[in-house]
Amino acid sequence: MESNSFFLQRAVARGADWHVSYLALCMASSTDPVDERRKQIVVAAADDNSVRMAFFSSLGAILDFQASWSEMDVATRGWLNFTTRWNRWWLPDVAALASIERHANAPTDVRFAAGRSSARIAPGVAPSDTDAFRRYLDTIEQHYRRDESISRTLFLPDAAFHIQSRSPAP
Known part of the structure; x- marks a missing residue:
């Protein structure tokens, strides 16, 4: 598939620091109750000049892609439409x-960072501003950490029970 070659050339595989920061996002695409069809999650920011997309795959990879719209040829836009x-x-x-x-095309399954109040949390995240993009990712990470099936796995409530059960009796 030649249409994704531009993406593969430009995507940066993010390492352990992103995986540790975004544990819930990494889990979300492989958790049935969260994403019923196990979709890959794309966190994106775009303006009239460029787009930035962080892909959280069900295989555990985090790919960070950034490009200007003018750099994308017809094949790349076809891949983006997919x-x-x-x-x-x-x-x-x-x-x-x-x-x-x-x-390109509007996403068929889209969520906004904080619903109607997203302007207060992620007002116009510029694709080129890595610090703002990371804060925006933090907001979405918090959303998935509130999901019961993810938080149960991440925070192991049974571990707290075992610690409490070992406490000496008063």
């Missing part, structure tokens, strides 16, 4: 959705 159709997308706001829709 990803907007088959993955779960998180966006900071409606403006990012409009940018993606202008340059």
Whole structure:
């Protein structure tokens, strides 16, 4: 599949620091109750000049892709249209959705970082601003940490029980 070669050349595989920071996001695409069809999760930010996408795959990989719209040829946009159709997308706001829709297709499964109040949490995340993008990822990570099936796995409530049961009686 030649259409994804630009993506593969530009995507950066993120290491342990991202995996540790985004444990719940890494788990979300492989947890049935969260993503019923086990979709890959794409956290993206876009404006009229560029797009940035972090892919959290069900295989555990985190790929960080960034490019300007003008760099993308027809084959790359075809690949992007495929990803907007088959993955779960998180966006900071409606403006990012409009940018993606202008340059590709609007995602069919889209969520916003904080619903109607996303402007307060992730106002216009610039794709090139790594610090703002990481804060935006932190917001989405918190969303998935609140999911019962993920938090139960991440925080092992049984471990707290075992610690308490070993305490000496008063």
